Amino acid sequence: MAGNIWIIAEAWRGQVSEITFELLALGREVAGQAGAPLEAVLLGSNARELAQKLGAADSVLYADNAALADPVPENFATALAQLIKEKQPAAVLVPLTNLSVDVGVVLAAQLGVPFLNYCKDLKAEGGNLTATCVLYGGKMEATVTASAKPAIIGILPGARPVEQGRSDKAATITDVAVTLAAPKVHFKRYLESEAGDVDITQKDFLVAVGRGIQTKDNLDLAEDLAATLGGAVCGSRPVIDQGWLGLSRQVGKSGMLVKPKLYVMLGISGAPEHVEGMKGSQCIIAVNTDAAAPIFNVAHYGVVGDALEVAPALTEKIKARKG
Amino acid sequence: MDILVLMKVVPDVVEELEVGSDGKSLDTSFLRTIINERDDHALEQALLLKDKHGGKVTLLTLDAPDIDDVLFTALAKGADRAVKICGVESVQSTQTAVKLFGETIAKTPGLLPVDLILTGVSAIDDLDGLMAAPIAQQLGWPYAGVVTQVALADKTATVIKEFAGGVRGEYEVPTPAVLGIQAAEKPPRYVPVAKVRAAMKSQTIESVDAPAVEAATTVEVQQMAKPQVTGHAEMLEGSPEEVADKICELLAKRGLL
Ligand SMILES: Cc1cc2nc3c(=O)[nH]c(=O)nc-3n(C[C@H](O)[C@H](O)[C@H](O)COP(=O)(O)OP(=O)(O)OC[C@H]3O[C@@H](n4cnc5c(N)ncnc54)[C@H](O)[C@@H]3O)c2cc1C
Numbered sequence: 001m002a003g004n005i006w007i008i009a010e011a012w013r014g015q016v017s018e019i020t021f022e023l024l025a026l027g028r029e030v031a032g033q034a035g036a037p038l039e040a041v042l043l044g045s046n047a048r049e050l051a052q053k054l055g056a057a058d059s060v061l062y063a064d065n066a067a068l069a070d071p072v073p074e075n076f077a078t079a080l081a082q083l084i085k086e087k088q089p090a091a092v093l094v095p096l097t098n099l100s101v102d103v104g105v106v107l108a109a110q111l112g113v114p115f116l117n118y119c120k121d122l123k124a125e126g127g128n129l130t131a132t133c134v135l136y137g138g139k140m141e142a143t144v145t146a147s148a149k150p151a152i153i154g155i156l157p158g159a160r161p162v163e164q165g166r167s168d169k170a171a172t173i174t175d176v177a178v179t180l181a182a183p184k185v186h187f188k189r190y191l192e193s194e195a196g197d198v199d200i201t202q203k204d205f206l207v208a209v210g211r212g213i214q215t216k217d218n219l220d221l222a223e224d225l226a227a228t229l230g231g232a233v234c235g236s237r238p239v240i241d242q243g244w245l246g247l248s249r250q251v252g253k254s255g256m257l258v259k260p261k262l263y264v265m266l267g268i269s270g271a272p273e274h275v276e277g278m279k280g281s282q283c284i285i286a287v288n289t290d291a292a293a294p295i296f297n298v299a300h301y302g303v304v305g306d307a308l309e310v311a312p313a314l315t316e317k318i319k320a321r322k323g
Numbered sequence: 324m325d326i327l328v329l330m331k332v333v334p335d336v337v338e339e340l341e342v343g344s345d346g347k348s349l350d351t352s353f354l355r356t357i358i359n360e361r362d363d364h365a366l367e368q369a370l371l372l373k374d375k376h377g378g379k380v381t382l383l384t385l386d387a388p389d390i391d392d393v394l395f396t397a398l399a400k401g402a403d404r405a406v407k408i409c410g411v412e413s414v415q416s417t418q419t420a421v422k423l424f425g426e427t428i429a430k431t432p433g434l435l436p437v438d439l440i441l442t443g444v445s446a447i448d449d450l451d452g453l454m455a456a457p458i459a460q461q462l463g464w465p466y467a468g469v470v471t472q473v474a475l476a477d478k479t480a481t482v483i484k485e486f487a488g489g490v491r492g493e494y495e496v497p498t499p500a501v502l503g504i505q506a507a508e509k510p511p512r513y514v515p516v517a518k519v520r521a522a523m524k525s526q527t528i529e530s531v532d533a534p535a536v537e538a539a540t541t542v543e544v545q546q547m548a549k550p551q552v553t554g555h556a557e558m559l560e561g562s563p564e565e566v567a568d569k570i571c572e573l574l575a576k577r578g579l580l
């Protein structure tokens with residue numbers, strides 16, 4: 001396959017994001033299959049030292065520009081488009097995070113190529129890229145070939161283990177220049193996470209509620225269970241969007257990353273955006289009325305049943321045991 | 324303040340989904356479709372802005388089965404006008420859909436000018452890219468995605484974009500602009516069925532012929548299948564009480580009780 005395999009490194013407030021290493025791990029496999037070098041691209045302002053963390057790549061392109069200090073997707077996309085035209089990579093792997101997704105889609109729009117979405121696996125075969133993409137909230141997977149040059153591919157978090165993409169090797173860094181005009185969209189400021197009543201990332205026991213909980217009143221069932229376990233209640237996006245729980249209780253792509261000892265799920269389907277935030281939990285128990293819910297492929301234990309019946313029964317049994 | 328909202332229907336994932344006989348797409352024989360959840364938020368955000376500033380909310384969509392239900396529901400909620408682009412297959416590559424929307428927006432009387440075009444941030448059936456950015460590119464307008472708040476004043480939209488861990492970013496976007504909405508500031512409003520029925524009687528959905536555009540795609544589906552699972556949960560069976568007992572046992576064994 002002509003051209004390098006690129007991964008776009010993500011820096012978030014002075015740190016290389018974990019997904020960057022996941023992309024390096026996946027990119028290494030794809031580069032091997034394609035017989036092409038793996039190149040990481042980092043864009044930033046005074047961020048060259050972060051490029052040194054990308055030693056898993058054969059080479060690193062680092063573009064420094066004051067306009068890349070703030071998260072303005074348009075600037076990042078314009079910079080990448082310039083580099084892509086110059087260097088002609090075969091494929092560009094972009095992190096599917098809330099931060100980087102807009103860089104990928106604006107880049108694809110500027111280049112007039114598609115942006116392959118929801119990709120969880122990627123292979124180079126016979127000069128083509130074949131991606132496995134997750135559709136319908138995790139209920140289906142599609143095998144897709146992309147003939148666009150270059151293909152811009154959005155990689156779901158969790159595609160490969162982070163550790164696999166870390167390396168102590170010194171990175172070979174090349175400085176490259178990009179020219180950026182004033183963007184149409186202006187970044188004003190960060191809004192920090194709301195001081196939550198509880199920090200769910202610090203809890204050993206979490207009871208997570210999803211749309212299956214049905215009404216705000218039913219949250220009491222989850223609160224009772226969490227209190228009995230000595231933990232806290234958190235939730236999936238629809239529950240937060242309904243205003244039933246505060247933003248600080250959201251688990252997933254846009255919310256918190258949690259790894260409790262126990263994660264009990266009441267009526268959560270298991271969409272990739274939620275799973276991203278909780279898959280590292282030590283023990284996952286999912287209660288769902290739908291035997292085909294994708295969450296049963298993630299959970300350690302599953303119950304096909306009504307969360308509104310199972311939760312109170314469990315609360316009672318635990319109370320009885322604890323005395 | 325005039326706003327154009329793009330909405331589409333997607334399979335209802337609460338239902339069982341099956342692969343069709345071609346092995347590449349969904350079996351549509353029993354498929355139930357509903358509005359893409361993010362689009363419901365885009366509509367709500369548009370209606371919230373209309374409640375505040377007045378103006379007109381227009382819905383624009385490609386014709387698709389069940390789309391009339393979605394459009395009448397939106398009209399019943401307070402949208403002013405609904406236009407569907409007819410004469411094309413409902414499933415399109417994003418690149419083709421972008422051309423269809425771009426041309427239609429430019430040529431259909433009364434669709435422009437608007438202050439904002441709102442779309443859902445992404446659709447659950449989307450393989451080849453989010454529409455909002457290329458539409459913005461085609462119109463030469465600014466774009467912001469993953470938006471959860473929009474305030475309009477003076478040719479500027481102040482928007483909040485969501486990052487991770489509860490951190491968000493505030494941006495200023497000159498209008499007209501295209502925004503991909505992740506969540507509206509309030510949950511989408513409820514509308515009683517009677518009001519939807521009334522809208523069906525009193526309001527009409529306009530049809531416009533699809534402009535002639537060249538179909539384009541560089542993404543091809545080879546195969547569709549239910550996820551191959553590497554692991555599956557150990558299932559606990561029985562009545563809620565029996566299940567609860569089993570959970571207690573395994574928690575105790577793990578030293579969690
Ligand atoms: C850019 C982006 C970012 C996102 N970020 C996040 C995020 O951070 N966190 C997040 O969670 N989501 C996020 N999402 C949304 C995500 O895609 C899903 O829509 C969401 O996770 C679904 O939540 P859910 O499982 O509660 O609801 P649904 O998918 O509607 O599932 C409800 C489940 O409840 C079951 N059920 C119904 N009744 C009962 C009952 N009585 N007992 C038991 N089970 C029952 C149903 O079978 C179903 O499986 C994001 C989406 C996008 C596009």
Ligand SMILES: Nc1ncnc2c1ncn2[C@@H]1O[C@H](COP(=O)(O)O)[C@@H](O)[C@H]1O
Binds near residue numbers: 413443453
């Ligand atoms: N066929 C369509 N009709 C109307 N709106 C669409 C269509 N396809 C995509 N959109 C809009 O673009 C958003 C993103 O969809 P997608 O590009 O498919 O991820 C959707 O949430 C809709 O708001």
